[in-house]
Amino acid sequence: MSKYLVNKFLFTIDRDPDLTERYRSDPRGTVTWWEAERASLILNCYDRERSTWLSFTDEEREALARHDYVALFRLGAHNFLTLTLFIALFERDYAEPLGFQREYATRLAGFSLPYPDIST
Amino acid sequence: MATVAAVIATTHHPFYYRASTSAGADRPTFADEWVAKIEAFRQTLTRARPDVLVMVGSDHFHQLWLDNMPQFLVGKAPFYDANFHNEEREFGLPKMLLRGHEDLSGYLLRQGLDAGFDLAFSNELRIDHSITCPIITLRPQADLPIVPVYTNIFAPPLPQPKRFVALGRTIRELVESWPGQERVAIIGTGHLSLELGGPRQFGPHGPDPEFDRKAVEWIASGDLESALAQVSLESLWEPGNATHGFMDFMLMMGVAGENAKADYVDSLDLFHTMEAYFTWYPNGVDSA
Numbered sequence: 001m002s003k004y005l006v007n008k009f010l011f012t013i014d015r016d017p018d019l020t021e022r023y024r025s026d027p028r029g030t031v032t033w034w035e036a037e038r039a040s041l042i043l044n045c046y047d048r049e050r051s052t053w054l055s056f057t058d059e060e061r062e063a064l065a066r067h068d069y070v071a072l073f074r075l076g077a078h079n080f081l082t083l084t085l086f087i088a089l090f091e092r093d094y095a096e097p098l099g100f101q102r103e104y105a106t107r108l109a110g111f112s113l114p115y116p117d118i119s120t
Numbered sequence: 121m122a123t124v125a126a127v128i129a130t131t132h133h134p135f136y137y138r139a140s141t142s143a144g145a146d147r148p149t150f151a152d153e154w155v156a157k158i159e160a161f162r163q164t165l166t167r168a169r170p171d172v173l174v175m176v177g178s179d180h181f182h183q184l185w186l187d188n189m190p191q192f193l194v195g196k197a198p199f200y201d202a203n204f205h206n207e208e209r210e211f212g213l214p215k216m217l218l219r220g221h222e223d224l225s226g227y228l229l230r231q232g233l234d235a236g237f238d239l240a241f242s243n244e245l246r247i248d249h250s251i252t253c254p255i256i257t258l259r260p261q262a263d264l265p266i267v268p269v270y271t272n273i274f275a276p277p278l279p280q281p282k283r284f285v286a287l288g289r290t291i292r293e294l295v296e297s298w299p300g301q302e303r304v305a306i307i308g309t310g311h312l313s314l315e316l317g318g319p320r321q322f323g324p325h326g327p328d329p330e331f332d333r334k335a336v337e338w339i340a341s342g343d344l345e346s347a348l349a350q351v352s353l354e355s356l357w358e359p360g361n362a363t364h365g366f367m368d369f370m371l372m373m374g375v376a377g378e379n380a381k382a383d384y385v386d387s388l389d390l391f392h393t394m395e396a397y398f399t400w401y402p403n404g405v406d407s408a
Binding site for chain 2: 004
């Protein structure tokens with residue numbers, strides 16, 4: 001389980017508008033590229049001082065590649081990071097204000113307390 | 121010594137800026153009532169004639185990240201840029217630049233460390249909507265120097281609620297012992313019951329109106345005993361998965377003091393979360 005890395009993906013894709021658009025249009029390709037090129041960058045270090053041990057589990061990689069926010073919730077990705085990025089990806093496709101956010105809630109309706117653990 | 125001119129605790133709703141500035145068909149039906157409440161609330165700070173604002177909030181994974189996460193952090197810089205790309209994108213928040221008050225920041229850091237809080241610090245801090253929302257609502261001219269104080273209500277493991285209360289008490293004592301002549305307002309923002317990224321998000325009102333009712337009563341009456349008895353890191357998941365932001369309200373209850381009745385209390389039941397506004401004048405205030 002690498003919740004930290006899933007969160008790092010959501011965080012770094014969300015903060016860069018070009019990467020947000022790239023992830024929207026090519027989720028699987030973006031996940032593959034990011035895991036190979038970006039996953040091991042330590043955000044506050046010179047880029048040659050990389051981590052050497054980070055990778056997604058198959059389940060995490062597939063959830064990200066499928067834009068599957070229900071699976072991300074189940075896996076314990078941070079709820080705020082997932083919500084913020086997915087609003088950026090899909091809110092534009094809904095005519096009603098908050099239409100995407102309400103569908104998101106409905107799709108998570110099968111979860112009850114306690115929710116999956118988000119601690120890292 | 122400095123004077124605590126006002127203690128203010130408020131929710132920080134990032135949609136206020138857009139709701140209050142929109143017009144015509146884009147203006148939500150609740151905007152006029154919301155603006156009226158905010159303008160009345162703003163008067164409670166204006167009347168206090170503050171010179172400096174100590175601003176308590178929580179970074180929402182903007183600058184602070186899981187590779188290096190402080191629990192409590194004080195900004196110490198001459199300026200603070202404010203608001204991030206995703207806040208502009210999602211909420212329409214403007215980019216801002218606020219002045220800092222380095223002397224008071226330095227005093228809170230030195231004295232806070234000596235009082236038993238191992239505070240982190242930042243000399244280059246970009247602040248987010250947890251602090252800019254109350255600037256927009258309470259001091260839209262953004263003309264006063266600030267001291268930002270960030271808490272971790274977001275990335276477990278979190279400090280215990282009693283630690284937030286204790287930090288609030290310490291901030292109050294430190295501001296009162298600061299050898300400046302300024303009038304200091306201490307302003308903090310948190311949440312009542314709130315769900316984000318979960319099945320109870322964006323409902324017709326907050327996810328737990330009963331928690332909200334109790335919470336408003338605790339804050340308005342300064343009932344720290346009940347709040348501390350009934351709130352734990354575990355229990356805060358129940359009213360909604362983002363309700364740990366209530367601990368910033370508990371910090372502000374620590375600033376206001378045990379059993380300190382708020383001089384001003386208002387709330388607004390909005391879709392998705394309840395807004396709540398509280399002001400205390402520990403040293404009185406000129407009549408309106």
